[in-house]
Amino acid sequence: MGADLHDIRYVRMGTDNLDDCVQYATEILGLELVRREAGAAYLRGDNRDHNVVYTHGRAAGHVVGFELPSMDALDRAASEFENAEIDVKYGTSTEREQRRVGGLITIKDPTGNIIDLVARPAASGKRYYGTRDAGITSFSHVGLRTSDSKTDEAFWTTWLSAKVSDWIGDAPLLRIDDVHHKVALFPSSFPGVQHVNFQVESHDDIMRSYYFLKKKNVRLAFGPGRHPTSGARFLYFYGPDEMIYEYSTGVRLITEEDEKTYVPRQFPMTSSSFCMWGAEPDIAEFKSEKEPATHAA
Ligand SMILES: [Fe+2]
Known part of the structure; x- marks a missing residue:
């Protein structure tokens, strides 16, 4: 029933201190800065396109992204949520492009945690190369x-x-x-x-x-x-x-x-x-x- 999660994929965190977050993530945490785009910074600690996104404005809150195994699985999950009257927000083409995913829906758990469910997220052909050797x-x-x-x-x-x-x-x-x-x-x-x-x-x-x-x-x-x-x-x-x-x-x-x-x-x-x-x-x-x-x- 619902979504069969394949893996955790990313976390998006709104901040009023984008530059501080990027500096911390690269120099302290050891992540690689992948890109800065549309007021957000994308970073990674493995061979996926990105794992951590700092978005513009703390008021945006936090989002956790999970991968589903296929576009079909995402479509099925969306209709099951709708049948159960769980609110489903369908990602726009801009939102899908920003996340580098093929499919995107967003739901909330009862507390209000925002959960992106995605299909066909981009892998990276380039090896993750951390800014420091954090292992x-x-x-x-x-x-x-x-x-x-x-x-x-x-x-x-x-x-x-x-x-x-x-x-x-x-x-x-x-x-x-x-x-x-x-x-x-x-x-x-x-x-x-x-x-x-x-x-x-x-x-x-x-x-x-x-x-x-x-x-x-x-x-x-x-x-x-x-x-x-x-x-x-x-x-x-x-x-x-x-x-x-x-x-x-x-x-x-x-x-x-x-x-x-x-x-x-x-x-x-x-x-x-x-x-x-x-x-x-x-x-x-x-x-x-x-x-x-x-x-x-
Ligand atoms: Fe933990």
Whole structure:
């Protein structure tokens, strides 16, 4: 029912500080600037056309793009959403050209997170070449904000082909392919992207970036640490507009074979559910309201 998501594709984030975002993304995060066009900047951390777009004006909010396997699948999803009276916005030719996709529809989840569903997005024949050697291998997942995690979880699992891999408190970690999670929904009072994840090649890259970011006086948010849920080693840090970025490596895969016996686990909303090494998050959505506020750095 609804859309069978093939993969996460991009995130678009409105900003009032386009130049700062581009400078941060290239010099700190390690992305490659692909183009600046119509007041927006397109960047990438893998061999797809782009993964991160900074758009003009913070009021534009955040959009997460997912790829469907074909134009037919996109058409079918659109009519199923319409039959269920889920609002569908059809992308204009200008919007499709800007996103470098063949097909585009846009929907919202119950919280109001804006979700682009696309078909035939452009790959790039040119190898991704980062501005610094951060060891990035791919854009991999986002944390999204939810004002009602049970309702949003039901929407994502019913209409967007997601499966729950684990819960931390009320926050579901959702997979759409073998990777433990490509989306996670964190309780919040407003919609939008809560963090943006890039996979890096190894834990050496995590530690290299830890020292690099410290030297550059980047505000660290959490880690280095290891998630007991996905097994990934991670490092979270802040960028412009208080956006949180994450490098991680070694995420668990839940294959079709594993799915025959896999049951999602319920972790409590405590810092040890986010880090098995003992790091404390400086991230509001990762803290239980009952826990005293602690800061990692
Ligand atoms: Fe993450």
